[in-house]
Amino acid sequence: MKEIIEKILKEALLKAKNSENWPDFEIPASASDGPASATDGPEIVVDYAKSEQFGDYSSNIAMTLAKKVGKSPMEIAGQIVKLLDCYIDKKNTCHSERSEESLVNMDSNINSGILTSHSGAPQDDSQRCFEKIEVAQPGYINFYLSNKYLQNVVGKILAEKELFGNLSKNKEKVIVEYSQPNTHKEFHIGHLRNVFIGNSLVNILRKGGYGVTSANYIGDTGTHIAKCLWGISKFHSEENLDQINNKAEFLGKSYAEAVKAISENPDFENEFKLLQKKFESGDEVLVSLWEKTKQWSLDEFEKIYEELGVNFDVYFWESVEELEGKALLPELLKVDCIQESQGAIVANLEEYGLGVLVLVRKDGSALYGLKDIPLAIKKFKEYDIDKSIVVVDIRQGLYFKQIFKILQLMGFDKDMQHVGYEFVSLKGSESMSSRKGNIIPARFLMDEIIKKVEDKFPGTKAAKEIGLGALKFYMLKYSSQSKIEFDINEAVKLEGSGPYVQYAHARTCSILGKAKENFNFQLLNSNLDLLIHEKEFSLIKELDKFPELIAEVANTHEVHKFPHYAMKLADKFHSFYDACRVIDEGNIELTKARLMLVLSTRIVLGETLRLIGVSAPEKM
RNA sequence: GCGCCCGUAGCUCAACGGAUAGAGUACUUGGCUUCGAACCAAGGGGUUGUAGGUUCGAGUCCUGCCGGGCGCACCA
Helix, strand or coil, X not given: CHHHHHHHHHHHHHHHHHHCCCCCCCCCCEHHHCXXXXXXXXXXXXXXXXXXXXXXXXXXXXXXXXXXXXXXXXXXXXXXXXXXXXXXXXXXCXXXXXXXXXXXXXXXXXXXXCEEECCCCCCCCCCCCEEEEEEECCCEEEEEECHHHHHHHHHHHHHHHHHCCCCCCCCCEEEEECCCCXXXXXXXXXXXXXXXXXXXXXXXXXXXXXXXXXXXXXXXXXXXXXXXXXXXXXXXXXXXXHHCCCHHHHHHHHHHHHHHHHHHCXXXXXXXXXXXXXXXXXXXXXXXXXXXXXXXXXXHHHHHHHHHCCCCCEEEEHHXXXXXXXXXXXXXXXXXXXXXXXXXXXXXXXXXXXXXXXXXCCCCCEXXXXXXXXXXXXXXXXXXXXXXXXXXXXXXXXXXXHHHHHHHHXXXXXXXXEXXXXXXXXXXXXXXXXXXXXXXXXXXXXXXXXXXXXXXXXXXXXXXXXXXXXXXXXXXXXXXXXXXXXXXXXXXXXXXXXXXXXXXXXXXXXXXXXXXXHCCCCCCEEXXXXXXXXXXXXXXXXXXXXXXXXXXXXXXXXXXXXXXXHHHHHHHHHHHHHHCCCCCCCCHHHHHHHHHHHHHHHHHHHHHHHHCCCCCCCCC
């Protein structure tokens, strides 16, 4: 709708320029014309009205043009509005004809939401979708959607079902890399934020028409592994490793133990270095310990992913990229900025204000950057993508700028983006770090929150869905530049967040189930014109915003807008529910129309939750 | 030292340069004989850290200051 309004405003401006003897000026581009062009001129911007008294959409175009046109904003707005008359739905015209368009067939299986549109999407009169278009001080143009348009939204959702909000395909192909856990370290709540954001982004981009490959990049090599192995052989050599209960936790503890010991005692440091050499030269005992423990980590990751409902199309391995990076080294050294310095190989990016990045240590071992370069190239070559997105903590912002710059200097100038987000810290404590061992393991938190749900609502069968839903919601509602000071009591709270939305969804299911029991809705039509209650319109308006939200977030990657939207939508539904009795045996026609609205709410609510990975149980 | 981010209701957070700065939570009050009260309705609560600037218009952009966080050569 925003796009439509932008378009008709643009048309109106063109007309006005010609007919109202405005001075010559450049017609501004509309925001939907794509990313802001080089011309810095004013854009045609349409936004949701701030409050219902200002209609549904509004534009400030008249105010931005006031100077250029040399007239007052109010005057300009008035002239524009005059030209928009053809978009106003004149009531009492062809009413009976149009009401048929909103008739929808309801399938016998109401719960599966199988509905088909009777007469196809109404197109002819659809441009008359405003009840009125008004000018308001100091120069706003306010658009009020017509009842007919809004009622048709319900029909549209029922016709498209879960596909409602899908954007057209044929867009870019993109790889989204996220999670990137290190083996031999514990998967903690900081990692969860990454998984939630990455998974949501994948879902949303897919819904937005992109061809998305989800990728994970496992840190299965590096100093941290040797440290963990040293820790095990130093402090736990007597234990029977196979009998350890929580193997992932054991590895994490051994790692933190080792880091601490090595930093405090130079003898240990030497011991560790000896072990590291032994390990790297292929010592059988150590290598087999490594393989065994690596598998422990991977098993744990898989369990967590499964529980969280995320999966990856492809896995990349740091150990593999390391080899490829080393093979690439001669090529890299041809690039101007890459040179030897103090015995190490570095990329000197000072002239771009990006400092220096060490690629290879002076002992010849590879650092992260040397691995990320071949990985980036591989993604484009082997997966035929147009864009590469990596979801990583914002602290690596400079690092990724450096990597992207190096690639560009190599002549590899592609669309690569780092989606950053602030880190998670513990309330009243320093930032979480596996090295320091001051972490909350993801596993612990997930179990804890599920327990909490079971305590609070004994007998619920959806404790897991509700608990994990609350957790995902809690982490996703923060914008990416907001730090999360993790407070387990806050995360575990069930009020006013994930469960609130899930509850709204469960209510829709409950009503639809009841309706199915008590009525026979087979092959019944319903007349959506009957939806005229203020709360109904309010709910429909919210439903109508869903496709625009998809488009927006697919562009901006601001995933946190989904939890906020979900809250708002659930709020509108609860409010409608309270004010409007749905099942009324004395008024079958209205009941049917409202059931349509409930069903369309269920569809959109379900889709919204699905996109952020929150399950939508039918009963709670 | 250089660079990036943040400072909004008691608390946790929203808000393309737009209208009276909004939600949740907490607090106060009212609402279950009716489709699920894990809910709804109403109320109080703000000099958007601070001082200037830009303009029709600033929480948002620019500058200074105060406060907090992060990153800057061998971690990832």
